[in-house]
Amino acid sequence: SRLVQVSKNYRSVIRACMEDMHQAALSARDPALQSQYSTQVSILSAMELIWNLCEILFVEAAAAGPLMLRLLDWVRLHICDVDNMVREVLSSENPSKHELFWNVVDVFVLQGRMDEARHLLSKEASANPTSVNMYKILDDLMKKMPVPSLGNTQTLTEMELKWQHWHEECQRYLQDGTFASNSHMESICKILLGDERAILERKELMTTWYHFLVTRLLYSHPTVKPMELRLYAQMDLFLGGESSPEPLDTILMAAFEFEMHQVIKECSIALSNWWFVAHLTDLLDHCKLLQSHNLYFGSNMREFLLLEYASGLFSHHSLWQLGVDYFDHCPEYGRVYLELHIERIPLNTEQKALKVLRICEQRQMHEQVRSICKIMAMKALRNNRLGSALSWSIRAKDAAFATLISDRFLKDYCERGCFSDLDLIDNLGPSMLLSDRLTFLGKYREFHRLYGEKRFSEAAKLLLMLMTAHIAPCSFWMTLLTDALPLLEHKEVIFSAEQTYELMRCLEDLTAGKVDKQKFQQSNPTSARFQDDVETTKVEMLRLALARNLARVIVKEGTLEGS
Amino acid sequence: QVSVINTVDTSHEDMIHDAQMDYYGTRLATCSSDRSVKIFDVRNGGQILIADLRGHEGPVWQVAWAHPMYGNILASCSYDRKVIVWKEENGTWEKTYEYTGHDSSVNSVCWAPHDYGLILACGSSDGAISLLSYTGDGQWEVKKISNAHTIGCNAVSWAPAVVPGSLIEQPSGQKPNYIKRFASGGCDNLVKIWKEEDGQWKEDQKLEAHSDWVRDVAWAPSIGLPTSTIASCSQDGRVFIWTCDDASGNSWSPKLLHKFNDVVWHVSWSITANILAVSGGDNKVTLWKESVDGLWACISDVNKGQGGVSAVTEGQQNEQ
Numbered sequence: 001s002r003l004v005q006v007s008k009n010y011r012s013v014i015r016a017c018m019e020d021m022h023q024a025a026l027s028a029r030d031p032a033l034q035s036q037y038s039t040q041v042s043i044l045s046a047m048e049l050i051w052n053l054c055e056i057l058f059v060e061a062a063a064a065g066p067l068m069l070r071l072l073d074w075v076r077l078h079i080c081d082v083d084n085m086v087r088e089v090l091s092s093e094n095p096s097k098h099e100l101f102w103n104v105v106d107v108f109v110l111q112g113r114m115d116e117a118r119h120l121l122s123k124e125a126s127a128n129p130t131s132v133n134m135y136k137i138l139d140d141l142m143k144k145m146p147v148p149s150l151g152n153t154q155t156l157t158e159m160e161l162k163w164q165h166w167h168e169e170c171q172r173y174l175q176d177g178t179f180a181s182n183s184h185m186e187s188i189c190k191i192l193l194g195d196e197r198a199i200l201e202r203k204e205l206m207t208t209w210y211h212f213l214v215t216r217l218l219y220s221h222p223t224v225k226p227m228e229l230r231l232y233a234q235m236d237l238f239l240g241g242e243s244s245p246e247p248l249d250t251i252l253m254a255a256f257e258f259e260m261h262q263v264i265k266e267c268s269i270a271l272s273n274w275w276f277v278a279h280l281t282d283l284l285d286h287c288k289l290l291q292s293h294n295l296y297f298g299s300n301m302r303e304f305l306l307l308e309y310a311s312g313l314f315s316h317h318s319l320w321q322l323g324v325d326y327f328d329h330c331p332e333y334g335r336v337y338l339e340l341h342i343e344r345i346p347l348n349t350e351q352k353a354l355k356v357l358r359i360c361e362q363r364q365m366h367e368q369v370r371s372i373c374k375i376m377a378m379k380a381l382r383n384n385r386l387g388s389a390l391s392w393s394i395r396a397k398d399a400a401f402a403t404l405i406s407d408r409f410l411k412d413y414c415e416r417g418c419f420s421d422l423d424l425i426d427n428l429g430p431s432m433l434l435s436d437r438l439t440f441l442g443k444y445r446e447f448h449r450l451y452g453e454k455r456f457s458e459a460a461k462l463l464l465m466l467m468t469a470h471i472a473p474c475s476f477w478m479t480l481l482t483d484a485l486p487l488l489e490h491k492e493v494i495f496s497a498e499q500t501y502e503l504m505r506c507l508e509d510l511t512a513g514k515v516d517k518q519k520f521q522q523s524n525p526t527s528a529r530f531q532d533d534v535e536t537t538k539v540e541m542l543r544l545a546l547a548r549n550l551a552r553v554i555v556k557e558g559t560l561e562g563s
Numbered sequence: 564q565v566s567v568i569n570t571v572d573t574s575h576e577d578m579i580h581d582a583q584m585d586y587y588g589t590r591l592a593t594c595s596s597d598r599s600v601k602i603f604d605v606r607n608g609g610q611i612l613i614a615d616l617r618g619h620e621g622p623v624w625q626v627a628w629a630h631p632m633y634g635n636i637l638a639s640c641s642y643d644r645k646v647i648v649w650k651e652e653n654g655t656w657e658k659t660y661e662y663t664g665h666d667s668s669v670n671s672v673c674w675a676p677h678d679y680g681l682i683l684a685c686g687s688s689d690g691a692i693s694l695l696s697y698t699g700d701g702q703w704e705v706k707k708i709s710n711a712h713t714i715g716c717n718a719v720s721w722a723p724a725v726v727p728g729s730l731i732e733q734p735s736g737q738k739p740n741y742i743k744r745f746a747s748g749g750c751d752n753l754v755k756i757w758k759e760e761d762g763q764w765k766e767d768q769k770l771e772a773h774s775d776w777v778r779d780v781a782w783a784p785s786i787g788l789p790t791s792t793i794a795s796c797s798q799d800g801r802v803f804i805w806t807c808d809d810a811s812g813n814s815w816s817p818k819l820l821h822k823f824n825d826v827v828w829h830v831s832w833s834i835t836a837n838i839l840a841v842s843g844g845d846n847k848v849t850l851w852k853e854s855v856d857g858l859w860a861c862i863s864d865v866n867k868g869q870g871g872v873s874a875v876t877e878g879q880q881n882e883q
Contacts, residue, residue: 346587
């Protein structure tokens, strides 16, 4: 019954859609648009019709008895062509005088709406005293007609017995010629008896073969069992030889024959969108109905359709998020499909990228996470947003790219003397270890920070470590040594003797060409000559500073405390 | 049902030989006998020309988009024996690399799965297949397979990257050892599968079924199953679907999709490999899907009407 509720929800959604479309069609000014909307409305109403029938036959699986009532409801709900006529007659001043009066009565009878029929007939009776007797008998018959009850107040056999008696009574009255003088009432009596020809005469009031089917069953086999429906469902009697069945007819026929797979197949062919079949199949699958059918595909039918539907969603700029949920509910191929599709979502904004990433991370799709982060890093780099690029490549754990970006940062520093995106670099934390260059960048920045906080000895130690531990790239040594200058020239002695020796060794390594001198000249191709001079001056200054520092420190270290 | 979503008027002055959607389905690259490569923005049904790339001296046969993680990169190959790699920098498209190592028309280019790096396979009428790998800093490394197909190679297509031993957890950060494979089709009526072993490319499989030149091959994307699928089409009007069920890739069995009345020029798979698009000289593009019982059924055809359709691409927008 929970499933029936779900089914009803689906139907109300379809109805709501239909209403919206209808409104849109009414308010649309462009005739092409209007006809488009109207087509949509008719498609949606057909969808609801089919769904409703499936709900009755499959989901609710109404048993004989209630089945009849449900089918009657179904017919009444969906055959709306006669509503206008009904309303017209009912709202007229003198309904019984209306030319369509008998049509409306017939409609009520055909749809099993006994009370309403009787109500109208009473009007006729009061207006026409001569037929009072006839009316009373007919009215009585209609009142006494046994209907399947919803509760358990009577068994099917009881009902059948009662119905049999009632049927015989009607038969007697007809044969006695009670209604002979009024053709209308006579035909109603014939309908009550389930006379096919009489019912068929009112073809235009029923409009469809399935209405005819239900009416016929009501008056000949009200206790029809679900499986017996197929015996009675025929289109030929109604359609005659004129028209051929439409897709809707084939689908409904398949439903009456309980050929669920046929229904799904026909719907897939007829409808251009997977929504209907995907959701209907899913519902039927939950009712455990599809598994009982022995098909090669078995329970994969549901997944197959859901996959198709969800794949379609992915080409939409925002509905793709729904697609993700659908894939989650496909146990076999859902994940793979999701992996393939999620990488293809255009990442126009960072928010979208983050959304996609969150989805991937929740599902441990590491490959996809990495791929997307790399794409975002590349995009950021192209737009010169180095900080963003760096954080993306860290997230992607892409060492090579991180190195590239760090180099760019360092180059920027050399050119401009300051860092961009300081916050990011300061808070790298353990991700610094992703790449050597990145580590250097982080540590170098730390050096600057220490210097700024006047923690000189720590800064000095760090600086030295950067060179001796070979964290710093050789091309940067000169810059580092230059950075050491102010520390060497400081009032207080900062570098210890040993550290000074180390610094001197670094300098010698640098200038002696053990370090690749080419790197210098490559990074400064223009005015290399001038640079050479600058380099030489720098080196000289460094040598001087180092020597002076060494002198001071030896004295300091050699001095005893207190003396 | 399948319906035409959009038609793009490219203003190419001559036959269009290839049209490819980029990774996200937002851009379309087309190339033509008029020696140009054009790039359009096709979002929301529009068509805005973004770039008109000139650089080839002969008809351009094929274009291929690289994975977006490398930036916006497009490769094109032409009758003029050149392969050009174009890159978008600061909003403008420029030539970033040109390869002239072939002695004859280069017929096909295909980028490898992004997991392998930035690698481009090129098939040429001189019978060779060259593999261009980007090594960094604007440098490309070239590996050549000479005499891959006698007379000429018409098509190349990479296999999706499958992590070997993926059932076992790979320690993160380590580069997994991929087995790189690709398929090629040639004028010797054969489809060949190539495998890289110890840095060398070797012929792994030879698939024989066609009776005329193979014009296109397409390796289907993997959906996680251990099976591999390749589609091949030929001048003999036949399209074959080759499947290999074992993971080692040794036994391939062909299934005839259909025999068309004319040359079939191109085949292309959808993202999830359940739809195959086929285009041929009979002026039609048809879409095919494998049904429940293993038979392939045509789910639509789009009649172009004006001239033969020589190229087909499956973007995600074509799915419905």
